[in-house]
Amino acid sequence: MDRLGLSDLTRILRECAGEEEGVDLDGDVLDLNWMELGYDSLAFLQTVGHIEREYGVLLDEEALDEADTPRLFLTMVNEALAASAAV
Amino acid sequence: MTTVIAPRDRTAPATGTPARTAEAVVTGIGVAAPNGLGTEAWWAATLRGESGIRPLTRFDAGGYPVKLAGEVPGFVDADHVSSRLLPQTDRVTRLSLAAAKEALDDAGADPARLPDHAAGVVTANSFGGFEFGQRELEALWSKGGRHVSAYQSFAWFYAVNSGQISIRHGLRGASGVIVSEQAGGLDAMAHARRQIRKGARLVVTGGIDSALCPWGWAAYVAGGGLSGRADPARAYLPFSEDASGHVVGEGGAHLILENAEEARRRGAQVYGTLAGHAATFDADGFCRLGAAAELALADADLHPDEVDVVFADAAGDRMADRAEAEAITALFGPYGVPVTAPKSMTGRLAAGGAALDVAAALLTLRDQIIPPTTGTELPADDCLLNLVTGAPSPRLGLPLRTALVLARGRGGFNSAVVVRAPETTA
Numbered sequence: 094m095d096r097l098g099l100s101d102l103t104r105i106l107r108e109c110a111g112e113e114e115g116v117d118l119d120g121d122v123l124d125l126n127w128m129e130l131g132y133d134s135l136a137f138l139q140t141v142g143h144i145e146r147e148y149g150v151l152l153d154e155e156a157l158d159e160a161d162t163p164r165l166f167l168t169m170v171n172e173a174l175a176a177s178a179a180v
Numbered sequence: 181m182t183t184v185i186a187p188r189d190r191t192a193p194a195t196g197t198p199a200r201t202a203e204a205v206v207t208g209i210g211v212a213a214p215n216g217l218g219t220e221a222w223w224a225a226t227l228r229g230e231s232g233i234r235p236l237t238r239f240d241a242g243g244y245p246v247k248l249a250g251e252v253p254g255f256v257d258a259d260h261v262s263s264r265l266l267p268q269t270d271r272v273t274r275l276s277l278a279a280a281k282e283a284l285d286d287a288g289a290d291p292a293r294l295p296d297h298a299a300g301v302v303t304a305n306s307f308g309g310f311e312f313g314q315r316e317l318e319a320l321w322s323k324g325g326r327h328v329s330a331y332q333s334f335a336w337f338y339a340v341n342s343g344q345i346s347i348r349h350g351l352r353g354a355s356g357v358i359v360s361e362q363a364g365g366l367d368a369m370a371h372a373r374r375q376i377r378k379g380a381r382l383v384v385t386g387g388i389d390s391a392l393c394p395w396g397w398a399a400y401v402a403g404g405g406l407s408g409r410a411d412p413a414r415a416y417l418p419f420s421e422d423a424s425g426h427v428v429g430e431g432g433a434h435l436i437l438e439n440a441e442e443a444r445r446r447g448a449q450v451y452g453t454l455a456g457h458a459a460t461f462d463a464d465g466f467c468r469l470g471a472a473a474e475l476a477l478a479d480a481d482l483h484p485d486e487v488d489v490v491f492a493d494a495a496g497d498r499m500a501d502r503a504e505a506e507a508i509t510a511l512f513g514p515y516g517v518p519v520t521a522p523k524s525m526t527g528r529l530a531a532g533g534a535a536l537d538v539a540a541a542l543l544t545l546r547d548q549i550i551p552p553t554t555g556t557e558l559p560a561d562d563c564l565l566n567l568v569t570g571a572p573s574p575r576l577g578l579p580l581r582t583a584l585v586l587a588r589g590r591g592g593f594n595s596a597v598v599v600r601a602p603e604t605t606a
Contacts (some may be wrong), residue, residue, distance in 0.1 A: 111263030131264060137266070139330040146326060 095178060097148065097170045099170065102163055109143050110136035123164040130163075150174055204376040204449040204600070207288025207297075207443050208436030209280035209539045212388060212546040213281030214250025214429045214526045218282060223543050226551045227572045233412045233427050238392045246406045248415050249392055250429020250527035263543075268331035269344065270309025270429070272390035276341035277348060279434040280384050284349060287382075287436040288448060291349050295382050301342040302372040303434070304364030304387030304531035307396060309335045314395035345384055353380050358387075361589030362493065362528060363459065365432065365535030366597045370457035372437045383437045386538070387531035390430035400428055401592065405497060413555060418494030418521045419567055420500045426496035432532020433539040436562040449543040455582075456480025456598035467500075469493065469508030469594040473586060475598035477511075482582065484511045488575055489550050491537040491585040494521030496528075504586065505563035512565035518575060520538070520566075522551040534587035538597060541583035545601035547578050549573070 105119040112118055113131025122130060137157075143150060147157055150173050160166040204357040208220045214232025216222030225232075232250045241247045252275060260278035261269060264459070270275070280301075312329075313336035319327040320413045334340055339357040346355050354375050354454030356367040365387040372385035400406060407425035409415040409538070416427040443450060477484060490512070493504055506518060522540050523533055544550050549572045559567045574580075585597045 095265060107263070109267055111266055113264055135268075135330050135333070136264075142326065142330060 095142065095174055097116060097174065099163065099167065105139055105143050105147070106132070111142045124162050126161045132133055144170060148174060154172055182455045185190050186535070188417065202377045204373040204437050204454045205438035205440045205443050205602070206283070206435050206446045206454065206542055207450065208283040208289065209484045210282030210284075210286065211536065211539055211543065212252050212275040212279045212431040213529075213536055214431060214435075217252055217254055219286065219539065219552045221383060223540075225481045226522050226540065227524060228551065229525070229554050229571065231412060231554055232429065233415065233525070233527055233558055235412070236392065237299065239394055239397070241348050243398065244397055244401060244524070246397075247410065248402055248412055250415045250427065250431070250529070251392060252390075252431045257263070260279065263591035265344070268300050268335055270312035270335050270390070271306070272307065272309055272388060273344050274342050275431060276303070276388040276434065278342055279386070279388060279432070280345045280349070283351070283384065283386075283434045283436050287438070289382055289436060289438070296447035297353045298380060299351045299382040300355040300375055300380055301346045301351050301384045302356050302358065302368050302375060303320045303342045303345070303385060304360070304388050304535065305341055305362065306359060306360045306361050306397050306530040307391040309339045309340055309577050310391035310396040311393035312336055314393050314414055317395070336396065341388060342363055347600065348471055349384070351384060353383075354378070359460075359531075360593040360595070361530055361591065362533050363587045363589035363593035363595035364377040364531040365538065366457065366585060366595035367459055367531060367593075368535070369435065369437065369454055369538065369597060370459070370533075370595075372452050373457065376439050377438060379440050381442050384434055385437050386432060386434040386535035388434065389532045389583075390533075391530075405495075416493065416496045416524055416527060417504065417555045417564045418524055418553065419498045419559040419565060420556040422585070423496050423498050423501055423560075428529035429527030430525065430532070431528050431536070433530050433535040435535070435538065445514050450602045454597065454599050456482065456596075458596055462592035467503040467507065467594075469504055469586060469588055469596075470510050472594040472596040473507060473511055473584060476584065476598050479519065480598040480600070481509045482598060484517075485586050487517055487582050488580045489541070489544060489579065490517055491541050491583060493586045494522045494523055494553070499589070501560070504588075507557070507566050509564050515566040517566060518550055518573065519567050520550050521553040524554045524556065534585060534595065534597075536544055536574045537585045538589045538599060541585050541599050544583060545580050548575075550555045
């Protein structure tokens with residue numbers, strides 16, 4: 094798989110960490126941060142691990158700290174996927 | 181008729197200010213048991229003598245020498261646990277969260293309205309999230325470390341039930357977990373009472389265990405003491421001449437323990453007072469269960485004559501049964517007090533077992549009826565016990581006001597708790 098889309102991310106989030114009551118992952122969530130979406134650091138860690146396995150990519154831990162919204166996270170993951178494809 | 185809390189032992193001022201002797205009362209009960217999910221369903225089944233011991237269904241036990249267990253029936257995980265919690269919890273924690281919620285609802289307590297740090301959680305547990313741990317170990321060895329769940333960091337742990345209950349209900353006061361196998365259900369309540377005496381207003385206590393998976397089963401079978409019989413009605417026969425070991429099960433009970441003054445102030449229902457507790461440890465193979473019972477009565481400032489019913493540990497092993505019968509007769513005399521073991525209907529639930537027995541004891545005091553021991557028809561000749569068998573029984577013309585609950589944990593733990601009915605005035 095060469096690209097992580099928002100629908101892929103929401104599917105993996107639901108599988109790895111469920112969906113907080115009062116949050117609709119199908120709504121306008123791109124620029125909400127993980128805490129606003131109801132996910133703690135462990136839920137994020139579980140989700141990252143799942144994506145790394147499913148997409149065969151290793152994500153940079155320091156860059157992950159900065160990627161605190163779905164939009165920033167998708168950008169980061171897709172840059173990593175493009176970089177590994179280019180190798 | 182008004183219910184008034186017994187004033188005995190209580191020297192705390194009316195403000196509920198912490199005092200070493202502050203009275204602790206049980207105001208809520210939540211149950212997940214093999215013969216009933218939910219307190220009233222379980223209690224009704226228990227009075228009917230309905231057993232929850234059946235052939236295992238949670239995994240294929242065909243290759244094991246023991247194939248019977250007490251499984252909690254009809255538990256739909258998503259009905260009790262949010263989608264956020266499902267990926268991070270073992271079955272044991274889901275059962276625990278369900279029972280804790282039922283107990284809090286039953287108590288009519290709203291912890292969110294209490295001062296911060298005024299409410300905590302002290303539960304007992306023996307296995308942690310065993311099935312979850314098995315799955316992650318399988319992932320580790322078959323696929324590698326990167327396939328192990330991040331939630332394994334806590335989902336396996338003994339304290340996980342306390343932690344998840346605390347998070348879900350915002351109970352940020354002193355909390356913890358007690359690990360002393362079957363004795364733990366009682367030891368946790370004693371520690372909860374300690375927190376009440378230090379000033380806590382409310383503590384969720386009791387215990388739940390569940391390890392009905394191949395890994396847990398391997399541990400149970402290796403531990404020994406299990407009955408190998410295939411007939412669910414004949415496998416676990418505590419105090420019987422025909423005893424052949426015990427059956428294990430999953431589940432237990434959570435109780436809400438509150439400062440009596442505060443409970444009375446908010447008009448809470450009161451099932452009874454946690455009046456006494458003591459724990460002892462066996463030395464050199466010498467059973468010290470009797471000493472725990474005696475010390476618990478002393479702690480409650482009660483004479484054995486004042487005990488109306490005993491809930492036995494009921495090992496289902498000839499030697500251990502005889503030792504317990506001797507401990508009971510040493511205190512109460514031969515056939516001196518009604519004794520029962522409703523765990524004959526659930527199997528031994530590890531930390532959940534004695535917690536469930538305390539729930540049964542409190543409902544015995546509420547309904548003035550003693551649940552039966554099933555399976556066993558007559559105690560063995562060397563167990564001089566007035567064992568309630570066959571059908572539930574009132575205490576022939578006498579009120580049921582005080583119950584003694586006994587528990588032995590694997591490894592030498594003994595624990596005893598005394599609960600008393602609330603004083604009533606016409």
